[in-house]
Structure formats: structure tokens, C-alpha cells
Amino acid sequence: MATPQREIPATSPYSRPFYKWLDRLAPIGLALFMMAVFVDYSWWMLKSPTHIATWRSLIFFAIWIPTTLFYVIMAIKDIAQNWNGRWEFAGPKARNPLADTVGAQKAEMQRDFFRSVTGKRYDLTQNAFFRWLFHRRWYQFAAQLPNVIIFNIVIIAGLVGVVNPNRNFATVITWYVWFGVLFVLMIGVGRAWCLICPFSAQAEWVQRLGLFGKGKKLFTRGLKWPQKYSTLLISVFFFLGLTWAEEFYNIAGPGKPAFTSMLVAGIIIWDLFYALTFERRSFCHYGCPLNGVIGVVSAVAPFEGFRAKDRTLCKTCTTKECMKGSNRSYGCGWYEYPGSMSSNFYCGLTGECFKGCPYENIGLSVHAPLKEAYQPKKKRFDLAVGVTLMMGALFFEIVNATPQYAAFDNWLSHVTGWVAIAKALDGQLSGYPNPLDYMGIILLFPLFGWIIANVGSWISRGQIKARELFTRYSYGWIPLFGLGILARQLPKVLTNGPTIAQVISDPFGFGWNMFGTADMNMHARSFAYHWILFVQLSLVIIGAVASIVVNQKISQLDFRGRPGARAINVLMNGTIVFLMVLLLGGYYYIALINPGHPLAPPF
Amino acid sequence: MATIAIVNHERCVGCELCTRACGVTHAIQLDLERNWVEVSEELCWACGACERMCPFSAIALPPWAEPNKELRDSIYAKNRKPKKSRVVAQAEEIGEEEEEEMLVGRSQ
Ligand code: SF4
Ligand code: SF4
Numbered sequence: 098m099a100t101p102q103r104e105i106p107a108t109s110p111y112s113r114p115f116y117k118w119l120d121r122l123a124p125i126g127l128a129l130f131m132m133a134v135f136v137d138y139s140w141w142m143l144k145s146p147t148h149i150a151t152w153r154s155l156i157f158f159a160i161w162i163p164t165t166l167f168y169v170i171m172a173i174k175d176i177a178q179n180w181n182g183r184w185e186f187a188g189p190k191a192r193n194p195l196a197d198t199v200g201a202q203k204a205e206m207q208r209d210f211f212r213s214v215t216g217k218r219y220d221l222t223q224n225a226f227f228r229w230l231f232h233r234r235w236y237q238f239a240a241q242l243p244n245v246i247i248f249n250i251v252i253i254a255g256l257v258g259v260v261n262p263n264r265n266f267a268t269v270i271t272w273y274v275w276f277g278v279l280f281v282l283m284i285g286v287g288r289a290w291c292l293i294c295p296f297s298a299q300a301e302w303v304q305r306l307g308l309f310g311k312g313k314k315l316f317t318r319g320l321k322w323p324q325k326y327s328t329l330l331i332s333v334f335f336f337l338g339l340t341w342a343e344e345f346y347n348i349a350g351p352g353k354p355a356f357t358s359m360l361v362a363g364i365i366i367w368d369l370f371y372a373l374t375f376e377r378r379s380f381c382h383y384g385c386p387l388n389g390v391i392g393v394v395s396a397v398a399p400f401e402g403f404r405a406k407d408r409t410l411c412k413t414c415t416t417k418e419c420m421k422g423s424n425r426s427y428g429c430g431w432y433e434y435p436g437s438m439s440s441n442f443y444c445g446l447t448g449e450c451f452k453g454c455p456y457e458n459i460g461l462s463v464h465a466p467l468k469e470a471y472q473p474k475k476k477r478f479d480l481a482v483g484v485t486l487m488m489g490a491l492f493f494e495i496v497n498a499t500p501q502y503a504a505f506d507n508w509l510s511h512v513t514g515w516v517a518i519a520k521a522l523d524g525q526l527s528g529y530p531n532p533l534d535y536m537g538i539i540l541l542f543p544l545f546g547w548i549i550a551n552v553g554s555w556i557s558r559g560q561i562k563a564r565e566l567f568t569r570y571s572y573g574w575i576p577l578f579g580l581g582i583l584a585r586q587l588p589k590v591l592t593n594g595p596t597i598a599q600v601i602s603d604p605f606g607f608g609w610n611m612f613g614t615a616d617m618n619m620h621a622r623s624f625a626y627h628w629i630l631f632v633q634l635s636l637v638i639i640g641a642v643a644s645i646v647v648n649q650k651i652s653q654l655d656f657r658g659r660p661g662a663r664a665i666n667v668l669m670n671g672t673i674v675f676l677m678v679l680l681l682g683g684y685y686y687i688a689l690i691n692p693g694h695p696l697a698p699p700f
Numbered sequence: 701m702a703t704i705a706i707v708n709h710e711r712c713v714g715c716e717l718c719t720r721a722c723g724v725t726h727a728i729q730l731d732l733e734r735n736w737v738e739v740s741e742e743l744c745w746a747c748g749a750c751e752r753m754c755p756f757s758a759i760a761l762p763p764w765a766e767p768n769k770e771l772r773d774s775i776y777a778k779n780r781k782p783k784k785s786r787v788v789a790q791a792e793e794i795g796e797e798e799e800e801e802m803l804v805g806r807s808q
């Protein structure tokens with residue numbers, strides 16, 4: 098079904114000298130910025146009272162010099178190639194007339210699948226500036242670079258910096274600032290974090306042997322990820338594992354910065370391994386612990402990702418540059434095909450398809466939020482299981498703040514002998530939390546969802562399969578999960594966030610003062626401001642309302658006219674309300690037992 | 701079970717490049733509801749042409765299968781037959797043959 102679209106204006110900004118020079122100079126500016134950071138840090142390092150030959154500065158320079166050298170060499174190569182407009186877009190090709198006949202027919206046959214194309218939207222690429230920007234090869238690089246620098250400093254800071262977590266760049270950035278930013282990006286834009294992700298950025302630079310250029314050869318074995326393990330659940334399990342490890346080693350809360358550093362470095366090395374072994378971004382699909390969370394919560398965001406504006410044209414396009422790559426772009430790293438994308442779940446916003454499509458048939462639309470959660474016809478079972486598992490993880494994070502849980506966990510650990518194992522791992526560990534009850538709490542939620550789905554199936558007298566109900570209605574949990582987990586992170590982010598002022602001037606706690614803010618006395622508070630509770634509660638309520646809206650739409654789009662649809666709808670909304678009450682109660686209870694809290698008894 | 705190409709439903713995006721590649725036996729069909737392709741067991745000769753075509757390696761012969769090279773080469777030969785120039789093809793009316801031509805397409 099052809100979506101009505103405006104003509105692409107014939108004049109585009111590429112030819113104007115201003116844009117040409119911007120194109121040449123922007124990467125140079127970025128390279129200079131990188132050098133400036135390098136020189137600045139090195140200078141402070143040499144100047145600082147710590148002696149130059151200590152192991153600390155050795156680690157610092159051992160990481161700092163090779164990575165920077167690699168980037169500089171690659172940057173020079175790419176800038177030189179970019180100089181004469183090697184990757185310039187020549188202008189859109191004429192539309193294949195078959196699109197209006199055969200293409201339209203074929204798209205019409207899939208009208209039901211393509212239903213997500215309907216509705217109001219604003220296409221950003223109508224705007225000449227965005228079109229110019231997305232055609233730049235350095236579009237993604239410019240977004241990645243600052244982040245890469247920050248996270249490389251995080252690795253170094255964790256290893257060489259002071260142990261006090263509130264004075265260490267690694268802990269403050271990763272757990273206080275990054276988590277907040279991550280959630281805001283997810284809920285606001287979708288996979289915007291993946292656009293700027295430093296883990297994949299570096300791995301991909303190595304894989305492509307270039308920072309932003311389009312080279313001919315890839316530096317990877319390019320193996321195919323096995324079909325059998327092609328599922329989202331891998332990434333969800335890594336997420337659960339990471340959450341557990343984070344509690345176990347007390348990385349976030351706040352523990353030794355070295356653990357944070359090892360975690361980040363570990364993810365990067367692991368990503369590098371994937372990038373050198375498998376093709377494209379297999380790591381993002383089947384390895385990144387954050388993939389599930391980010392993808393799922395992206396459904397709340399009002400962005401639909403890069404997607405074909407006119408699917409009829411794609412139906413007749415035989416070259417498929419968006420997937421395969423062209424001489425000015427790589428094929429989609431995320432295994433996405435703009436011509437049939439129906440959700441922003443796997444769009445990493447890298448913009449390669451935009452550069453690749455010879456017809457300029459790719460748009461980036463903004464539409465009403467939540468749409469991505471209910472519109473897609475194709476809903477995935479593994480994603481549904483993933484959502485329920487992650488909901489379990491969220492509840493675990495709430496439950497584990499209660500003394501009752503601590504007592505129970507302690508008891509279980511002693512009974513099962515887990516304490517001894519933990520002690521053997523590291524003398525300071527208490528073995529908290531016990532993996533058994535951790536998994537137990539988490540598994541309750543998929544089980545709960547499954548039972549509800551079976552009840553629904555029973556209501557429809559077996560006409561609707563439980564699996565289908567489970568798959569489709571689990572998408573309704575997404576907004577509640579997204580805002581609920583944001584609410585969980587909020588106190589930590591808001592109360593500890595201000596320490597950022599100190600650590601950006603003194604990242605390693607060596608007494609530097611790079612920006613003159615090192616002496617601003619902004620201590621982390623030991624407990625949340627009392628109003629945070631109300632923000633948390635409202636977030637949960639907003640999430641639940643959004644979830645109910647999504648449920649309503651799912652009932653309408655997917656189940657209208659099916660037996661028992663009304664009753665099932667009520668049942669599913671009831672589930673959401675039940676989960677909401679649990680969450681509200683959980684947050685309220687945590688606030689109550691927090692001794693410093695003004696609402697704590699007696700009040 | 702006969703050895704046939706297997707589709708990875710998690711990754712297949714329904715681009716139909718493999719459908720075009722499988723030009724001799726037409727074993728691959730798009731599932732319109734789910735937007736992934738299905739391989740017909742009777743028609744597939746396990747030549748592996750689709751596997752080579754798919755950009756996302758979403759379709760593949762089972763690892764133990766030896767691709768039927770003769771058939772694959774004949775497919776390539778068929779697809780490489782001299783094509784009408786684009787302009788001529790576009791000027792003509794779109795009939796059954798056109799549709800056929802388009803589906804088979806050119807695989808490179
Ligand atoms: S999926 Fe993970 S590794 Fe990939 S870009 Fe997103 S956050 Fe980074
Ligand atoms: S988006 Fe891809 S399939 Fe569609 S017209 Fe462009 S290159 Fe062809």
C-alpha cells in the first residue's frame with residue numbers, strides 16, 4: 098500500500114560550498130577534539146603527584162596510547178578519503194515504474210502485515226538538513242566518538258583511580274549518570290543509545306578497519322551466527338546474569354570501581370570477539386546484555402527508526418543496497434530490511450540504509466508514542482518471554498531492597514552452602530543474592546503471564562491459543578516495565594548524579610582540577626529526597642495507563658471479533674493493574690523502611 | 701526428510717532475494733502473514749543458490765548437505781541470459797511475462 102509522500106526536493110544542500118566544507122571539516126574537528134582530550138589527560142597524568150613509573154600510570158598509558166594511535170591512523174585515512182567527496186550521494190535514481198503495478202499489488206497482498214504504516218507521522222528526512230546529515234559517512238561516528246572517549250576513561254579510571262566510588266569517574270559515570278541517560282534515550286528515541294554505543298563502536302571500527310569510511314574489505318571471519326541460537330533470549334539471559342553479577346559483586350551499589358572497569362572492558366573485549374568472528378552486528382543481536390531491554394523499551398519511543406517510505410518500490414527493487422551495501426554504505430548491520438520493518442525493535446539508527454538506497458526511499462519518522470508496541474502484526478514469542486523475564490528482574494530489584502528478602506536469602510545461602518562458595522571466590526563477598534531465589538523470583542513472572550494466557554485461552558473456549566495470547570499481550574507489559582525500571586533507577590541517579598561535577602574535573606581522584614569544578618562540594622546523599630517517591634509512583638502509574646492503552650489497541654487490532662475477546666481484554670488489563678499495584682506497593686515499602694526517609698515511621 | 705534449505709525465522713525479513721535466486725524450481729514462497737519465506741519440500745533441490753543470495757544468512761542448507769552444484773550453475777546460467785534493456789522492459793506493458801521476469805530477476 099503506497100503511503101502518500103511528498104516529492105523529494107530536487108535541490109539538496111550537498112552542492113553548496115558551505116555544506117561541502119562542513120563535510121570536510123567536521124571529521125577533522127572531531128579528530129582534533131580526540132587529540133585534545135588525549136593531550137589534556139596525558140598532561141595531567143604527567144603533572145600529577147603520582148610518580149610516572151608507578152603501575153597506575155603504566156596502565157594508563159598502556160591503554161591510552163595504543164587506542165588513541167589506532168584511532169588517529171584510521172581517522173587520517175578516512176578524512177583523506179572523504180576529502181574529495183568519494184562517498185557523495187549523486188542524487189536519487191528514477192522510480193521503477195513497475196513499483197506502481199507489480200509492487201503495489203504485492204504490497205497490497207500484505208496489507209495486513211504492513212498495517213503499521215498507517216497513522217500520522219512526520220518524516221524527518223523531508224527536512225534538507227537531516228537528509229544532508231544522514232548522508233554523511235561520519236554521521237554515526239560523530240555521535241559515537243565522545244562516548245567512546247568517556248568509556249575508555251571509565252576503564253582506565255576504574256583500574257587506576259581511587260577506590261572511593263563517589264570520587265571515581267568509573268562508578269559515577271557508569272552507574273549514576275549512564276543509567277539515567279540510557280533510560281531517557283530509550284524512552285525518548287528508541288535505540289539512540291545503540292547509535293552512540295561505545296562497545297559496538299570500537300568493535301565495529303576494528304571490523305571495518307575504519308572509523309567512518311566505507312572500505313572494501315572487512316576484518317572479520319564473517320561466520321554466520323547459528324540458526325539454532327538465533328533468539329533474543331540469549332541477550333535476556335546475559336542481562337539477568339549481569340544484574341545478578343552486579344548485585345553479587347556489588348558493582349553498582351557502590352562497590353569497587355575496578356569491578357565496573359572490568360565489566361566495561363569485558364563487554365568491549367567480548368564484543369570485539371564477536372565482531373572478529375561473526376558477520377555484521379551479531380553481538381548486538383545475540384550477545385549484548387542490554388539488547389533486550391533497549392529494544393523492548395524502544396517500543397515506547399515515538400521514533401520508528403529508518404524505514405522505507407514507499408514499500409511498493411522496495412517490492413520491485415532487485416539490488417537491495419539497504420541490506421547488501423553499496424559503494425558508499427555498508428549493508429544494514431542489524432539484519433534489518435527497511436522495506437518490511439514493522440517495529441523499531443532492531444533499528445540501531447546507524448543510517449547505513451539511508452545512504453545505501455539509490456532511490457532515497459528511506460525515511461525516519463516521528464509518530465505517536467507506544468505505537469511500536471501494538472502496531473506490528475508480527476509479534477515475537479521470544480520477545481514476549483524476554484519481557485516477562487525482565488519484569489521479573491525488575492521485581493527482584495525491588496524485593497532485594499527489603500530486609501525480609503535479605504533474611505530469607507541469608508537463610509537459603511546457609512542452607513545450600515552458597516556462602517562457602519562465595520567466600521572462596523572473594524573473601525569479602527557474602528554470597529548475596531543467592532542465585533536460586535534470584536532465578537525463582539524472576540521465573541515467577543513468565544509463569545504468571547503463561548497462566549493468565551491459559552486462563553484467557555480457556556475463556557475463549559480454546560479458540561485462541563495460549564501461546565498467541567501470551568505473545569501478543571506481553572507487548573502490553575512493555576510500558577509498565579520501561580517506566581517501572583526507570584523509577585527503580587531514579588533515586589540512585591538523582592541523589593548521586595551531582596557528584597559528576599567533581600569527577601569530571603578529577604576523574605581518578607588524584608587531586609586534579611581539569612575544569613575547575615573539583616572543589617564543588619556536591620556529596621552524594623545517602624538516601625533519596627523524599628519527593629522522589631512520588632515521582633516513582635507517578636511513573637509507575639503512567640506506565641500502567643500506557644500499558645492499558647496498548648492492551649486496548651492489541652485487543653482491537655489482533656483479537657477483534659474473536660471468541661471471548663472482551664473478557665480476555667478485561668483479564669489482561671486486570672493483570673496490568675495487579676502488576677502496577679505490586680510495583681507501587683514495592684516502591685512505597687522500600688521508601689518506608691529507609692531509615693532516613695521522612696515518610697518512614699513514625700510520620 | 702529430504703534435505704532442503706532451512707529458513708531462520710528470527711532473521712528472515714522477507715526481502716525475497718532468495719525467491720528470485722531460486723529461479724528454476726521456484727521452491728521459495730513468501731508467507732504473507734508473517735513476512736518470512738517458506739521452502740517447499742517437494743520443489744527444493746538443495747542447490748544452495750538461495751544461501752549464497754541471502755544478505756542476512758537467514759536461509760541455509762543444513763551443515764551436512766552438499767550443495768547440488770550442477771543445478772546451481774544452471775540457475776546462474778539461466779539468470780544470466782541476455783536481458784532486455786531496462787528501457788525496453790519499462791516501455792512494454794506489464795503482463796504475466798513481466799512479472800515473471802521480475803520475480804526471477806538477476807542474481808549476482
Ligand atoms: S545492542 Fe548493545 S552492544 Fe549493540 S549497540 Fe546496543 S548497547 Fe551497544
Ligand atoms: S530501501 Fe532498500 S529495497 Fe527499498 S528501494 Fe531502497 S535499496 Fe531498494
Ligand code: SF4
Pocket residue numbers: 707711712713714715716717718719736737753754755756757758759
Ligand atoms: S533472502 Fe534471506 S532475508 Fe531475504 S527473504 Fe530470503 S531468507 Fe529471508
Ligand code: SF4
Pocket residue numbers: 704705721722723725726727728739743744745746747748749750751
Ligand atoms: S536450495 Fe536451491 S532449490 Fe532449494 S530453496 Fe534454495 S535455491 Fe531453491
